[in-house]
Amino acid sequence: MDDLYRDYILEHYRKPHNFGVLEEPTASYEGANPLCGDRITMMLGIKDGMISEVAFTGRGCAISQASASLLTDEIKGKAIEDVEKLTPDDLLELIGVEISPARLKCALLSLDTVAHALAENAAKSENQAEDS
Amino acid sequence: MTDTAAHTAGNPTATSFDASLVRADFPILSTVNSHGKPLVYLDSANTSLKPLAVIEAVNGYNREYSANIHRGIYEISERATAEYERARASVARLVNAADPHDIIFVRNATEAINLVAYSWGRRNIGRGDTIVLTEMEHHANLVPWQLLVQEKDGDLEFIPITDDGHLRLDVYEALLHLRPKLVAFTHVSNMLGTINPVRELTRMAHEAGALVLVDGAQAVPHVPVDVAEIGADFYVFSGHKMLAPTGSGALWARRELLEAMPPFMAGGDMIREVHLRRSEWNDVPWKFEAGTPDIAAQIGFGAAAEYLMALGMDRVQAHEKELAKYAIETLRREIPRIEIYGPEADQRGGVVAFNVPGIHPHDVAQILDRAGVCLRAGHHCTMPLHERYDLAASARASFNVYTVPEDIDALAAGLREVVRIFER
Numbered sequence: 145m146d147d148l149y150r151d152y153i154l155e156h157y158r159k160p161h162n163f164g165v166l167e168e169p170t171a172s173y174e175g176a177n178p179l180c181g182d183r184i185t186m187m188l189g190i191k192d193g194m195i196s197e198v199a200f201t202g203r204g205c206a207i208s209q210a211s212a213s214l215l216t217d218e219i220k221g222k223a224i225e226d227v228e229k230l231t232p233d234d235l236l237e238l239i240g241v242e243i244s245p246a247r248l249k250c251a252l253l254s255l256d257t258v259a260h261a262l263a264e265n266a267a268k269s270e271n272q273a274e275d276s
Numbered sequence: 277m278t279d280t281a282a283h284t285a286g287n288p289t290a291t292s293f294d295a296s297l298v299r300a301d302f303p304i305l306s307t308v309n310s311h312g313k314p315l316v317y318l319d320s321a322n323t324s325l326k327p328l329a330v331i332e333a334v335n336g337y338n339r340e341y342s343a344n345i346h347r348g349i350y351e352i353s354e355r356a357t358a359e360y361e362r363a364r365a366s367v368a369r370l371v372n373a374a375d376p377h378d379i380i381f382v383r384n385a386t387e388a389i390n391l392v393a394y395s396w397g398r399r400n401i402g403r404g405d406t407i408v409l410t411e412m413e414h415h416a417n418l419v420p421w422q423l424l425v426q427e428k429d430g431d432l433e434f435i436p437i438t439d440d441g442h443l444r445l446d447v448y449e450a451l452l453h454l455r456p457k458l459v460a461f462t463h464v465s466n467m468l469g470t471i472n473p474v475r476e477l478t479r480m481a482h483e484a485g486a487l488v489l490v491d492g493a494q495a496v497p498h499v500p501v502d503v504a505e506i507g508a509d510f511y512v513f514s515g516h517k518m519l520a521p522t523g524s525g526a527l528w529a530r531r532e533l534l535e536a537m538p539p540f541m542a543g544g545d546m547i548r549e550v551h552l553r554r555s556e557w558n559d560v561p562w563k564f565e566a567g568t569p570d571i572a573a574q575i576g577f578g579a580a581a582e583y584l585m586a587l588g589m590d591r592v593q594a595h596e597k598e599l600a601k602y603a604i605e606t607l608r609r610e611i612p613r614i615e616i617y618g619p620e621a622d623q624r625g626g627v628v629a630f631n632v633p634g635i636h637p638h639d640v641a642q643i644l645d646r647a648g649v650c651l652r653a654g655h656h657c658t659m660p661l662h663e664r665y666d667l668a669a670s671a672r673a674s675f676n677v678y679t680v681p682e683d684i685d686a687l688a689a690g691l692r693e694v695v696r697i698f699e700r
Contacts, residue, residue, distance in 0.1 A: 180668075
């Protein structure tokens with residue numbers, strides 16, 4: 145059982161990195177996993193096509209929260225186009241423990257939420273471009 | 277019938293039975309998981325395990341007489357029809373229905389409620405009409421009514437619950453002044469385990485002129501149910517939660533209502549005459565059983581009803597009440613910070629929902645899984661009830677005739693391990 149609940153996973157769960165709020169995020173999205181009640185709000189600060197700041201809040205199981213903690217570390221300072229290219233497999237590799245099929249949704253909620261935040265941001269930028 | 281523990285588990289007049297003998301009737305209980313751990317099944321409120329008598333009834337149909345019912349003029353079809361109707365009679369006897377033909381075979385309680393919502397509801401609920409439900413309903417006894425009142429521009433009202441999981445009868449009384457057309461409530465809560473006062477709730481509704489639907493999915497497997505004594509208008513339950521196969525369930529309703537209700541699904545077997553532009557309906561119950569049903573499952577349903585009657589529902593209830601008491605005592609002792617929801621043990625069925633603060637129920641269930649302990653984690657199809665308690669989710673242990681105190685000991689040991697992992 146320690147394959148899943150390794151010390152570093154529990155450490156990320158207990159003291160998640162980048163946990164908190166951004167006062168004025170460029171993009172923000174609340175993702176939820178209705179089956180288990182996991183919730184994550186991702187806030188991104190975007191500057192010159194880069195993710196300059198990132199924060200999240202949420203509640204849920206150890207896997208969903210540790211995943212968000214690991215993912216926010218990973219994407220901070222990265223170009224949007226590189227973050228958009230992240231696949232579920234990339235995230236699972238980052239988490240580094242074997243996730244059973246029933247828990248995949250918990251593990252992948254963070255990435256799904258980031259993707260939604262970026263998509264909304266892209267739509268917003270497009271509208272602004274049209275308006276100007 | 278084969279000689280089962282239901283018949284040998286001791287004196288039928290005794291107040292309890294020997295669950296270790298009952299366990300011998302459930303082949304799955306001798307299996308082990310991929311970690312070599314024996315099965316500790318504590319998710320019976322989700323679906324139950326199946327005894328050999330049910331498995332053999334299903335297999336017997338498939339092996340010996342797997343013909344369609346009500347259609348063939350040959351021996352195996354006649355046998356299939358006879359066994360299917362015998363199953364209906366067994367299920368009727370389990371809930372003391374006056375006539376087996378008042379039992380409609382459906383897939384599960386969900387389908388039964390949808391049948392009533394579509395067939396009775398669309399004829400009888402109109403603009404501004406009120407349906408009263410409770411805060412503790414399973415989604416199956418909520419969402420069909422949401423759809424109905426959205427379509428008909430009606431209203432839903434809800435009986436709230438107390439912090440210890442009882443319905444607020446004072447508020448119910450006030451809601452009845454709205455003259456609802458229907459009151460629908462669960463007999464036993466699938467999360468809190470609360471056994472609701474169904475006779476009183478029904479009497480009060482009838483005095484206010486409302487019809488009553490009772491969701492018995494968590495009651496029929498666990499407590500004696502007498503539809504005649506309850507006096508409701510509709511009573512629904514699932515087979516698969518009461519030792520029968522998935523795909524089996526029943527709607528009981530008062531005959532006059534069934535006679536007046538239009539068909540829910542149309543097709544073969546539910547008709548008397550079909551012409552190109554009009555048809556006449558078959559008699560109740562077949563009017564509501566269009567198409568080839570899950571014959572094997574319903575035959576297994578009958579076998580499950582017989583099995584439970586042989587055990588005695590009074591004794592089943594006593595057995596599970598003891599387990600609930602033991603579980604609450606054990607969990608409170610072994611995990612002092614545990615939060616347990618619902619009423620005290622003497623007022624509940626065999627369901628114990630809980631949280632270990634700081635540890636998500638999914639993590640609890642995952643760690644317990646390695647120890648072979650099967651537990652439900654999530655909202656158990658009762659999201660509004662979890663909102664009522666401000667919970668994202670909970671873990672739930674639920675019992676049946678084959679559950680023994682050792683299962684609860686295994687749960688407690690597993691929970692100690694969960695706490696150890698999370699606090700190391």
